[in-house]
Every structure is written in C-alpha cells, then in structure tokens.
C-alpha cells in the first residue's frame with residue numbers, strides 16, 4: 001500500500017483496489033450470512049490479508065501508516081459494495097487508543113500481530129445496561145490487588161467479542177463518589193479475551209434486527225494483569241474522547257457508502273421498472289426523492305472529508321466529526337427509505353438486498369452515538385447553549 005498523506009489519485013487507486021476485493025463478495029454472500037446471522041469470516045480475512053485493516057498502524061509496526069481519510073475510504077467502499085463494514089470497523093478506531101496512549105511494550109507486543117492478522121482487536125466495551133449514553137456513570141469496577149485488577153460488572157451491546165482476541169474495556173478504577181469530576185477515575189484495560197472468557201468473563205450473544213455480532217458481557221471477578229492498563233490509571237475518559245472523533249468520521253464514511261449504494265440501486269431500478277408504460281423514474285414523484293437523497297449524501301460527504309482532513313492534521317475536529325456522523329447517518333437513512341419506496345413491494349423481498357441494507361444502516365441513528373446526543377453536543381459546544389443533561 002502507500003505512504004502517509006495520499007493525494008486524490010492515490011485515493012482513487014485505493015478505492016479501486018478495495019472495490020476489486022469487495023467484488024469477490026457479492027450480494028449473495030452477505031445475504032446468506034444475514035439469514036444465518038453468521039460472521040463474514042472469509043471477507044474479514046481477505047481484508048486483513050490485503051493489509052486494509054492495518055491501514056492506521058504505523059509502518060514501523062507492520063501497518064501502512066495511512067490516515068483516517070484513507071481508512072474512511074476503505075470502509076466507505078465496503079458498504080458501497082453492498083457489504084457491511086460493521087463486522088470489522090472497530091479495529092480501525094480502537095487502534096488509535098493503543099497507538100496514542102499505549103506503552104512502548106504494549107505497542108511492540110500487539111501492533112505487529114494486529115497488522116498481520118495474528119491477533120484481532122475488534123471489540124470495544126463501553127456501554128452498560130443501566131447507564132447507556134451517560135458514559136461517565138458506568139459501573140464496571142476494576143479494583144487493583146497486587147499485580148492484578150479484579151473486574152466486576154456488566155456491559156451490553158459489545159460487538160465482535162466472539163471474533164476478536166482483544167477487548168479495549170472501559171472501567172471505573174476510582175469510585176465516582178471519590179473523584180472531583182465525574183469523568184475522572186475511568187481507565188482503559190486491554191483484555192486478552194482468549195484468557196478471560198470462561199475465567200471470570202461470560203459472553204452472551206444478543207440477536208438483533210441485522211447481522212451484527214453483538215453480545216452482553218458479565219465480569220465476575222475477572223483477573224487482568226496490571227500491565228493491561230493503557231496509559232495512566234484514571235485518565236481513560238480522555239483517551240476515550242480522543243478515539244471517538246475517528247470513530248464518528250469512519251462511521252460517517254460507512255453511511256456515505258450505504259447511501260451511494262441505495263441511490264445506485266434505486267436509480268437503476270427506476271430506469272428499468274416499467275409501470276403505466278413508462279419507467280417509474282420518469283415520474284417526478286419517484287425521481288425527486290432520489291435526487292434529494294443524492295444531494296444530501298454529497299453534502300454529508302464534504303463534511304466527512306473536512307473532519308477527516310482536520311483529524312489527520314492533528315487539528316481539533318470534535319464538532320466536524322459529530323456533524324459528519326449526523327449528516328451522513330441521516331442521509332443514508334433517507335436514501336434507504338427512498339430506495340425501499342422506489343422498489344415498491346420488491347424493496348421488502350430479501351433477494352433484492354434493499355431491506356437488508358435498510359436494517360443495517362438504521363443502526364447509525366443510535367450507535368455508536370445517538371442523534372440526540374450529537375445535537376446536544378453541537379448545542380452546548382458549538383452554540384454555547386446550556387448543557388441539557
């Protein structure tokens with residue numbers, strides 16, 4: 001692959017190469033996995049072997065040292081091909097936490113193996129059943145005893161745990177009533193799932209409306225060595241925030257990919273489907289919603305690239321990353337609705353894949369951050385309005 005900051009031509013080459021790879025995984029591949037709620041093992045292996053999941057790992061650790069801009073192009077193309085990057089996207093954004101805050105020993109031990117695919121870092125554990133979006137209130141507690149942390153608590157909707165070797169786990173190390181600020185006292189542990197499962201960690205799959213390997217986690221005095229701590233104890237919330245902007249930009253790109261896929265499919269169908277002796281796409285009632293959805297995808301894409309550019313230059317990008325995620329998730333959802341409407345009854349038939357992608361893209365109104373929480377961020381941090389929660 002290529003070096004650090006890539007130009008438009010290299011971006012196009014990257015797009016073409018990912019498109020080629022995705023071409024080997026047609027609609028039927030994703031459709032069958034969806035029906036079986038199965039993990040796209042072959043696809044993730046192909047993506048790993050081609051080096052794409054190591055895009056953000058620096059070259060010295062065996063990755064390609066690319067930026068979030070390029071990583072976002074990779075994920076966009078997966079979704080644009082009709083696939084679902086949700087099966088593997090977390091490796092891209094969890095990586096940053098290890099890269100920015102991990103010790104030299106942790107980076108040496110894990111990054112080269114993640115780059116080759118020998119180890120997968122696909123799981124990121126934040127959400128808890130009783131506290132949800134109110135992250136600083138999370139209750140999973142890691143208590144230090146000698147050279148170990150003992151972890152007790154519960155997480156919910158933690159994805160890809162069954163297909164990952166490592167889990168970045170957010171825990172409380174100082175009880176909330178003993179900290180000055182509620183965001184203090186949180187820490188991040190890099191948990192080796194191969195040792196943890198069955199020895200204090202129980203994983204229970206949650207079946208959802210789309211094929212997304214998500215689970216509930218129960219920590220029952222799980223022992224984790226202290227050298228699993230990433231960065232300093234108690235500063236985990238700050239590390240978490242650092243990674244969230246990358247996550248938002250990458251998810252925005254997936255939504256853009258979805259949106260383009262919906263519009264391509266629906267436009268094609270609108271040209272081919274003849275009713276009342278003419279293509280349905282000749283009716284303004286059919287073409288205008290498609291045109292509007294396209295406009296909104298393109299606008300969201302500009303914000304996605306703006307946010308990615310700021311991120312890659314090390315500039316603050318919190319508002320742009322949040323706005324990109326909101327615009328792109330709204331635009332992909334609009335495009336999904338238009339695509340189903342354009343297909344009439346066939347939009348609901350599994351063989352057309354519209355209903356599958358419709359279910360998949362709906363997630364991004366809620367996860368990894370819900371629309372309301374983004375609006376609350378913009379209201380407070382951009383417009384200076386009083387904090388509403």
Ligand SMILES: Cc1cc2nc3c(=O)[nH]c(=O)nc-3n(C[C@H](O)[C@H](O)[C@H](O)COP(=O)(O)OP(=O)(O)OC[C@H]3O[C@@H](n4cnc5c(N)ncnc54)[C@H](O)[C@@H]3O)c2cc1C
Pocket residue numbers: 123124125126127128131132133134156157158159160208212214363366367368369370371372373376388389
């Ligand atoms: C398929 C799937 C995969 C996931 N994968 C992961 C994962 O890998 N790791 C992980 O940590 N988490 C994961 N999540 C969790 C996801 O990040 C949360 O579902 C999301 O952050 C919302 O939290 P919640 O579900 O607890 O909703 P809640 O926080 O209970 O919110 C419910 C609703 O109330 C609204 N709301 C809440 N508070 C306010 C407020 N103050 N103002 C206005 N509206 C408000 C929200 O916008 C939302 O619409 C996943 C979720 C799903 C569904």
